[in-house]
Amino acid sequence: MLTKNEKLLEVNNIEVVYNHVILVLKGVSLSLSKGSIVALLGGNGAGKTTTLKAISNLLHSERGEVTKGSITYRNEKIEKLNPSELVKSGVIQVMEGRHCFEHLTVEENLLTGAYTRTDGNKNIINDLEMVYNYFPRLKQRRKSQAGYTSGGEQQMCAIGRALMSKPETVLLDEPSMGLAPQLVEEIFEIVKKLNEKEGVSFLLAEQNTNVALRFAHFGYILESGRVVMDGPAEQLRENPDVKEFYLGLSGDKRKSYRDGRSYRRRKRWLN
């Protein structure tokens, strides 16, 4: 067993190429220690989703491929595992945009999460109750088709479904997408609770830097396929560049576009 704070997941300098030509990740390294929440931040097209998919091995079905670097989980290489083997070893991804099974009921959706488990029906039913405890709303809607539930409920359903696989690590891709701020808060609270009570580690890709940095322990900022900054969440929150470029705060005074200083600074920062 790994104790807390030991490295679970390590990504070393990976490069990802789509369709043999499009270079999306240009050397990304990060690590996730047991029992922590790590945020992966950055704008559209920065490579957050690709990083997560590289880890969960869902790249292959999108004609993407890790061409350099290595990914290890508990010190074992996982690049060659297929998604099903990976889920069995405790890593599961919640995809961006929920991806619930529309025509299955909420409960059936949750049960598909337990597809790879072999520890018997009784444990699975127990875990179903556990999921319903964290997401009481899902219990109310358990018999309705997932396609007819609200966006928030679908996000909960997707997270609950991942939990049903008894994961050690959840790769959570953009949980805030398309949700009302209040719901985003609710979902992040539950993520935090799961992290504290069930000991699930989270690697979290988010555009909503503000919320993500409040709940995460550590953060990486990605720009155009590279990690441009990393550090503990509080430190990133206080960093003036992060404040300006990602949190939309720029000190006390309003700035004029005319001075152009910040634009040049950002440009330098990205190269």
Place this chain on the structure above:
Amino acid sequence: MSADFLYTIEVIINGLMAGVLYSLVALGFVLIFKASGIFNYAQGVMALFAALTLVGLQEGRVPFAHLINAMFGTKIHHFDWSLPALLAIILTVLIMILFAILVEKLILKHLVNQEPIILFMATIGLAYFMEGFGDLMWGSDVKTLNVGIPQGGSFWFEDFTIGWAAEGEKFYGMYVDLLDVWAAIIAISLVLVLTIFSQYTKSGRALRAVADDHQAALSVGISLRVIWVLVWSISGFVALVAGMMWGAKSGVQFSLSLIALKALPVLMLGGFTSIPGAIVGGLIIGAGEKLFEFFMGPLIGGATENWFAYVLALLFLVFRPQGLFGEKIIERV
């Protein structure tokens, strides 16, 4: 009861029986469509291939006999044994499973996450390949299939119903073909088993999950390859049953693969994604086309059976595009 009324009932019964045979073919389509969103153009050819293989094995024909004879100047046709029907059926099932594995390995594996139209075109290619391959393997002559299913009219039913007519009416009892009765029994049990499988088992749930969202299914650890082999095996089995029934009825020959065309209106009526829908759609089409022919045929010159089903399907497409039992097209606003 008047004789006219009894004739009508006879027509309905025979229509329903014929409909069950359509359903058997439609069932294979539904299974693959449900699990992978692929409209499998090759379903009819699969039925033909399965029936050819069954006959070939049962009669002890030498596979690729023509090819071997042409290459080596030999004159072989049959082995000097023939297999009992049950053994031949089991072997054919195994061959259909092998076929499913090959389809997954050679075609589907390389087309994960592609547009449905691309997969559809792949099945067109598969259909033509199978057609030629079946010919090459077993020869293109018309074969008779006899797996021991009773055929011909039921005298018992005729005697049973003959007394129903009112005194003095001309009525000779109802005619039902025993083969049709067997087909109905087999089809209904198949539907029951498949429905239970898809609704209440873990694999069935996974199968429906794959149908909804390939990527999400992958992400929770469902292996697409296992599901696809499973579903193509099952639909291969269904194709075998359909090929067996149709083959016993009208001989095993190329035209068997065209029964797939008859399954299309059934699918539109019952819904592409519903197993019970395939049966109900088949029954409606079967009974509908026979009744229409019976009542309207004489008025408009007959031969309505050729087109009635398609017109009915067209009407359905306009008013209820998902069919009677198909999954609702979920649109949230």
